[in-house]
Structure formats: C-alpha cells, structure tokens
Amino acid sequence: MSPSSSAKSRILVRDENDVVIVSAVRSALTKARKGGFKDTRPEEILSGVLRAAYTRARLDPALIEEIAVGNVLPPGGGASAARMAALHSGIPHTTPINTVNRQCSSGLAAVNQVANQIIAGQISIGIGAGVESMTFGWGGGSLPDGWSDTVLTNQEAEDCLIPMGITSENVASDFGISREKQDEFAARSFQKAAAAQKAGKFKDEIVPLRVKITDPKTEKEMEIVVDADDGIREGVTGASLSKLKPSFKKDGSTHAGNASQVSDGAAAVILARRSVAKRLGLPILGKYVAACVVGVPPRIMGVGPAYAIPKVLEKTGLTKDDVDFYEINEAFASQALYSVEKVGISFDKVNVNGGAIAIGHPLGCTGARQIATGLSIAKQRNERVFVTSMCIGSGMGMAAVFVSEH
Numbered sequence: 001m002s003p004s005s006s007a008k009s010r011i012l013v014r015d016e017n018d019v020v021i022v023s024a025v026r027s028a029l030t031k032a033r034k035g036g037f038k039d040t041r042p043e044e045i046l047s048g049v050l051r052a053a054y055t056r057a058r059l060d061p062a063l064i065e066e067i068a069v070g071n072v073l074p075p076g077g078g079a080s081a082a083r084m085a086a087l088h089s090g091i092p093h094t095t096p097i098n099t100v101n102r103q104c105s106s107g108l109a110a111v112n113q114v115a116n117q118i119i120a121g122q123i124s125i126g127i128g129a130g131v132e133s134m135t136f137g138w139g140g141g142s143l144p145d146g147w148s149d150t151v152l153t154n155q156e157a158e159d160c161l162i163p164m165g166i167t168s169e170n171v172a173s174d175f176g177i178s179r180e181k182q183d184e185f186a187a188r189s190f191q192k193a194a195a196a197q198k199a200g201k202f203k204d205e206i207v208p209l210r211v212k213i214t215d216p217k218t219e220k221e222m223e224i225v226v227d228a229d230d231g232i233r234e235g236v237t238g239a240s241l242s243k244l245k246p247s248f249k250k251d252g253s254t255h256a257g258n259a260s261q262v263s264d265g266a267a268a269v270i271l272a273r274r275s276v277a278k279r280l281g282l283p284i285l286g287k288y289v290a291a292c293v294v295g296v297p298p299r300i301m302g303v304g305p306a307y308a309i310p311k312v313l314e315k316t317g318l319t320k321d322d323v324d325f326y327e328i329n330e331a332f333a334s335q336a337l338y339s340v341e342k343v344g345i346s347f348d349k350v351n352v353n354g355g356a357i358a359i360g361h362p363l364g365c366t367g368a369r370q371i372a373t374g375l376s377i378a379k380q381r382n383e384r385v386f387v388t389s390m391c392i393g394s395g396m397g398m399a400a401v402f403v404s405e406h
Contacts, residue, residue, distance in 0.1 A: 007317030008385060011289050011403055016275040019115045021402070022282040023057035024372040025049060025207045026267035029229045029360035032134035036226035037264035040211045042071070042133035045266040046085035052207035053127065053268040054091070057282050061090055064270075065123035067097040068113045070106025070130035072363035073137025074099060085131075101364070104329060104390050105293070105398035106130055107267060108367025112291040112400065114271050124276040130369065131266035132362035138262060159298035160394040165248035165259065168332035171302045172253050175338050179253035182333035183241040186258035186357045188347075189330055190236035193354025197232050201353055201380060205372040231261045231360045258333035263360030267368035284405055285375050290316050291400035293392075302335025304397020305389040306342035312387065312399040320345055323401075324383035327370040329390035330355035339389070339397075352377055366390060371402060378404030 027045050030036040037045055046069065054061050069082040079099045086097050102109040107130025114126035152158045162170075171177065196202060208227035215222065236257070246252035247259070277284055292315060294307045305328050313320060326349055330336045340350055353373065356366065370388040378386060389399035 005319055005322050008322040011316060011318070011401070012384060014274065018274040019118045019271050019288040020274045020277050020284045021269055021286045021288065021371070021375065022059065022272050022277050022284060023053045023270040024205070024285060024375050025052050025056060026205055026365070026369045026372045027209055027265045028206050028226050029231065029263045029265040029362060029369070030226060031231050031360070032138060032262040032264055035230045035264065036213065036224060037133065037211065038135050039213050040264070041136065042131045042266070043081040043085040043088070044211065045133065045209065045264065046082065046129065046131040047088040048209040049207055049266040049268045050086060050089035050091060050127065050129065053270050057270055059270065059280070059282060062092050062094065063125050064091055064095045064127060066114055066117055066126035067091070067095060068110035068126070068128050069097065069099045070101070070110040070364040070367055071099045072101055072103055072106055072132060073134065075137065102293070102398070103393040104331060104361070104363055105367050105392045105396070106364040107369065108291065108388060108390070108398055108400055111269050111271065111288065111368060111371060115288045118271060118273050125270070125272040127268055127270050128368060129266065129268035130365040130367055132364040133264045134262045134362060135264050156298055162299055163248065164331070164393060165254050167299060167301045168254040168259065168334045169249050169252045170300050171338055172334040174300060177334050177337055180238065180242070181337060182253055182258045184238040185333045185337050186241055187236050187238045189351060189354045189357040190233055192352065193232045193358035194234040196353035197228065201376065202229065205376045229359050231263060232354070232358050254332055254334060258357060260329070260331050260356035260361035263362045265360065265362040265365045265369065267365050267372050269368050269371050286378070286402055286404040289401040289403060291398065293396055293398045296395045296397060298395035301393055301395040302332055302391040303338055304391035305339035305399060306397070308397035308399035309339070309343050309387060309389050312401055316401050318385070318401065323349070323385050323387050325349045325352055325377060325381070325386050327351060327374050327386065327388045328355065329361065329366055329370065330357040331361065331391050333357060335391050374402060375404055379406040
C-alpha cells in the first residue's frame with residue numbers, strides 16, 4: 001500500500017455539506033425473457049426497489065424532494081411509468097420525478113443529477129435510481145422507422161448507428177485485443193460472481209421481490225420471490241467460452257459469453273445533505289464525491305471509461321492508486337479490457353465480485369446498481385474509495401468517485 005495522498009485524505013474528511021448516501025439497494029438482475037422478472041413490468045420492479053430504499057433508511061417518504069430515474073428503453077416516453085412506480089411504492093404525489101436517458105450511464109446520470117441538486121441547494125434529500133426491463137423494452141420495436149439522410153452525411157453521426165456488437169469488434173481489432181484474452185477476462189467475471197454469490201456477498205444489496213411468473217411449459221401462473229441474480233453460471237472457463245461462435249462478424253471475437261447479458265432489474269440510491277441526514281438520524285453509508293462524462297468516437301464507443309476515469313481522477317486530484325477498487329461496466333470484454341489496461345489499473349482491483357458479463361446489464365439500472373454493489377464491497381473488504389464507470393452507446397464514457405463510510 002502506498003501512503004495515502006493528500007487528495008485522498010481530503011475526500012475522506014467529513015463536511016456538513018457533503019452529499020451522503022443513506023440507502024443503496026438493487027433488485028436481483030434476471031435474464032430477459034427467461035429469468036425471474038420475465039413477466040414483471042419495469043414499474044413494478046422499480047416500485048419494490050424504491051420502497052425498500054426509503055424503508056431501509058427509515059426515511060419518511062414525504063421528505064423526498066426529487067426522484068430521477070435512469071431508463072433507456074421507456075415505453076411511451078417513460079416518465080409516466082416512473083411516476084406510477086413512485087406512487088405505488090408509497091412515495092406521495094408531492095414528490096416530483098423525471099426520467100434520464102444517457103444510455104448505459106443513465107442510473108449514474110440520475111444519481112449525479114440529484115447530487116448536483118443537493119449541492120446547488122435546490123433540495124436536501126432525493127433519489128437517483130435506474131430501471132430496465134429488456135424483456136419488454138429491448139428489440140426492433142424500440143427503434144425509429146428511419147433517419148435523416150442529411151444528418152447521415154456526417155460520418156460520425158452515421159457511426160452512432162453501428163450496432164453495439166460491431167463497436168466491440170472495432171475496439172478489439174483497432175487495439176489488437178485477442179479472442180483468447182477476452183474469453184479469459186469473461187471467464188474471470190463469471191468465476192468471481194459465482195464465488196461471491198455462493199459466499200452470500202450480494203445479499204445485503206439485493207431487495208427480494210415477490211412477483212408473479214408464468215411457467216412456459218404448463219402456462220400456470222405462480223408467485224415467486226426473486227432474490228438472486230439468475231445469469232451467474234458456475235464452472236465457466238476460457239476454454240468453455242472458446243467454443244462459442246462469434247455473434248456479430250464471421251471472423252469476430254465478440255460472442256454471447258464475453259458480452260454483457262440482456263437483463264431486467266432496478267436499483268435506487270438515496271442521497272441527502274450530511275447535515276440533514278444527521279439531523280434526521282439517517283444511516284450514512286458513504287458519500288458522492290464527483291462525476292464526469294466524456295465523449296469518444298462513436299465507432300469505438302466502448303473505450304469511454306479509458307477517458308472518463310482519468311478525467312474524474314484529475315478533477316478530484318486522486319491518483320489511480322488512491323482508489324481502492326473499481327466497478328467498470330463490462331458491456332463487452334473487449335472494451336473493459338482495453339479501458340483497464342489503458343488507465344493502468346491492476347485487474348485485482350476491478351469488479352471484484354464479477355461484472356455485467358456474469359451478473360447482467362439492465363441498461364438504465366447499471367449506473368445505480370454499481371453504487372449499491374460498490375458500497376457492499378467496501379464494507380466486505382474494509383476499503384474506502386471506489387470509482388464506478390461505464391461506456392455509453394453513441395460514444396461516451398462516465399465515471400464517478402464515491403467514499404464508503406461503513
């Protein structure tokens with residue numbers, strides 16, 4: 001361990017105006033169209049998570065002054081479904097809500113929005129959340145029926161339409177990331193997640209939700225409790241992944257086993273000004289320090305974290321070694337690998353309980369989910385400073401710094 005830098009010491013200092021986290025929870029993440037939430041609408045998953053978030057903090061929901069919900073594939077615009085979820089969860093109609101779509105960073109963008117509203121003095125308590133049902137939202141139906149030919153004359157504008165899997169292939173070929181390396185990285189994600197699940201390391205962050213499900217064989221409806229990520233598989237190795245066919249190009253290296261899973265789930269983070277949290281006797285789990293977003297070329301959108309992480313570190317004065325661990329979204333093994341190596345982070349510090357390749361990536365939920373997971377990991381490992389980051393479709397990256405106060 002290198003001696004703590006002055007920047008690290010500075011962010012560990014507690015100030016009455018800090019934006020603190022008083023609750024951070026998530027649902028289990030389940031396989032789209034096959035998993036535990038395959039028959040559950042996104043607003044129902046979100047409602048359960050919102051209720052658990054304020055209940056765990058013993059917070060009177062009438063004191064919540066704002067809710068922002070990350071959601072990438074909202075039917076009919078999405079704000080109504082989020083509003084319905086908040087009302088159903090027991091939050092009164094006096095609490096306003098909005099939805100945020102910055103693709104895969106939407107959950108983090110929602111948390112960032114609420115944190116900034118607290119910093120600006122507009123509110124004292126708010127929720128940054130994220131939800132996605134890729135069962136109900138994912139697929140051709142979510143795409144427009146066409147694009148402006150005039151706008152498509154700009155090459156980078158046209159590159160925004162490149163399928164995500166092809167952007168992964170572009171990263172792999174541009175930066176020479178072999179199929180073997182990607183498969184080994186993906187296998188490690190599965191192995192870490194399987195070990196963490198077996199050891200009960202996700203239990204504290206997951207809210208069990210009781211939902212109805214229809215058995216595809218008998219067509220009988222029954223009630224189940226969804227309380228564990230169902231995409232995690234034991235026994236995955238680089239060798240077993242090497243047998244899978246490429247999904248996007250005949251001679252490509254990206255396939256179903258080294259890309260994030262298509263999933264359903266929700267997460268919520270309650271933020272407050274420290275002075276207010278203390279006055280109300282709310283549990284302080286950690287604090288939000290900073291966040292930033294950067295743009296990168298759309299054709300290699302996955303490199304986003306390689307540029308967002310250094311920028312947020314620069315903003316806070318931290319070095320990469322001041323950070324105890326990193327939660328970097330594994331949209332694809334190609335881009336996650338590139339980002340970790342480009343920033344120069346030790347792989348031992350990345351996704352210590354596995355990442356999206358093993359756990360799943362419900363688009364709007366991930367940014368909030370990573371915070372709940374990060375706070376759990378910090379407590380388990382007795383560590384303080386962590387960074388969350390992800391690439392963003394159309395060519396961006398986002399990263400944020402948090403401190404655990406367990």
